[in-house]
Amino acid sequence: MFKLVNSHAHVSVPKECGIHLDITAEKKCKACGLPMCNTGVCNAQDYCKICKNERFIFSLTKVASQLMFFIFIFGGLLILTGSLDKKYFTFILFAGIIPIIIVQRVKVSGLFRGLTPKQSVYPALYRLHMGNDIDFYHEALSRAVKAKKKGENLNYPIIRYGLLQGVLLSKVAVPSSWSDEWAEILGYESGDKLEEEIINEFFDDILLNIRPGKSIGALPIVAKVVARSKNKENAKKLLLAIKDHLTDIASDELDYFGDEYLRDVFLAEDYLMEIKNWDDELRKLVDEIFELHSQKFEPPVVPRNQREAFQLMSEEAARQQKLMQAALNKSQKEIVELSKNQSSSRKLGEVSLEEEE
Numbered sequence: 001m002f003k004l005v006n007s008h009a010h011v012s013v014p015k016e017c018g019i020h021l022d023i024t025a026e027k028k029c030k031a032c033g034l035p036m037c038n039t040g041v042c043n044a045q046d047y048c049k050i051c052k053n054e055r056f057i058f059s060l061t062k063v064a065s066q067l068m069f070f071i072f073i074f075g076g077l078l079i080l081t082g083s084l085d086k087k088y089f090t091f092i093l094f095a096g097i098i099p100i101i102i103v104q105r106v107k108v109s110g111l112f113r114g115l116t117p118k119q120s121v122y123p124a125l126y127r128l129h130m131g132n133d134i135d136f137y138h139e140a141l142s143r144a145v146k147a148k149k150k151g152e153n154l155n156y157p158i159i160r161y162g163l164l165q166g167v168l169l170s171k172v173a174v175p176s177s178w179s180d181e182w183a184e185i186l187g188y189e190s191g192d193k194l195e196e197e198i199i200n201e202f203f204d205d206i207l208l209n210i211r212p213g214k215s216i217g218a219l220p221i222v223a224k225v226v227a228r229s230k231n232k233e234n235a236k237k238l239l240l241a242i243k244d245h246l247t248d249i250a251s252d253e254l255d256y257f258g259d260e261y262l263r264d265v266f267l268a269e270d271y272l273m274e275i276k277n278w279d280d281e282l283r284k285l286v287d288e289i290f291e292l293h294s295q296k297f298e299p300p301v302v303p304r305n306q307r308e309a310f311q312l313m314s315e316e317a318a319r320q321q322k323l324m325q326a327a328l329n330k331s332q333k334e335i336v337e338l339s340k341n342q343s344s345s346r347k348l349g350e351v352s353l354e355e356e357e
């Protein structure tokens with residue numbers, strides 16, 4: 001909903017072509033950055049098939065809106081001059097809007113024209129990651145279901161990578177059943193197993209991304225998997241990262257992103273409690289985390305009646321707005337600091353040049 005900072009997840013680049021999943025990538029699309037090989041639709045192309053389709057759809061949209069304009073003007077004139085009866089007004093309105101509706105309907109699916117279902121899955125997940133548009137989640141899923149029905153294998157690293165990037169670390173709320181839906185398609189026995197494999201495969205990338213202002217909602221899932229897999233090394237890495245972020249939050253004025261992070265830690269509490277019992281080092285870390293967390297976190301209040309629920313809701317909205325403003329002020333301050341630093345370093349450069357002369 002809010003895009004104050006660049007919210008994309010930063011993860012290492014996949015090695016395979018986004019369209020031909022088992023071929024090594026040789027280049028990137030010049031428009032969207034999709035990794036591409038030199039086979040089939042990728043061969044001798046600077047832009048991926050999806051970006052080319054996008055340009056085509058864009059020109060279709062232009063034609064459709066010009067057509068609408070023309071129909072409205074022409075129909076309007078006919079009615080005004082009396083050549084056409086007034087009762088056709090609704091008909092003209094309808095005729096003008098239809099091309100627009102058609103273009104809107106193919107806006108997402110039309111992007112994958114000319115690609116097989118299997119070839120469309122990663123590009124759709126990639127667009128979900130780039131554009132934060134939930135339509136791409138459904139598109140990726142329906143293409144994957146079609147590919148599965150054709151008996152195709154989809155369990156490639158790049159697809160798991162797409163799920164990490166587009167789904168797990170996404171800012172869009174995807175259905176909570178996502179891991180079960182994809183587990184069936186990719187041939188895992190359960191959604192839990194799929195989550196586990198993705199998180200272990202990309203653990204270091206994930207640690208860089210579950211932080212305030214980055215991926216909201218991923219922390220509880222990661223903590224759940226770490227607790228279940230009994231991996232002490234990952235647990236320690238995770239706890240140290242949480243402790244760092246909470247230390248920052250505790251020492252600063254609370255803003256919207258900090259608040260979201262505190263809520264994620266709250267949702268991960270049960271899993272942290274599990275990890276706590278593994279050994280003394282982890283116990284100490286978890287205790288420190290809970291101590292830091294309690295400094296700024298207000299646990300949610302359960303309303304006793306409808307009137308109270310309404311009051312709590314409006315209080316929460318006001319609080320969120322205040323936090324949002326704090327986040328805005330903070331990022332503005334950061335931009336000002338950044339430009340100050342840049343101009344002062346430029347001045348230093350000028351001085352040293354003069355000295356050389």
Ligand SMILES: [Zn+2]
Pocket residue numbers: 029030031032033034047048049050051052
């Ligand atoms: Zn592209």
Ligand SMILES: [Zn+2]
Pocket residue numbers: 017018019020023036037038039042
């Ligand atoms: Zn390719």
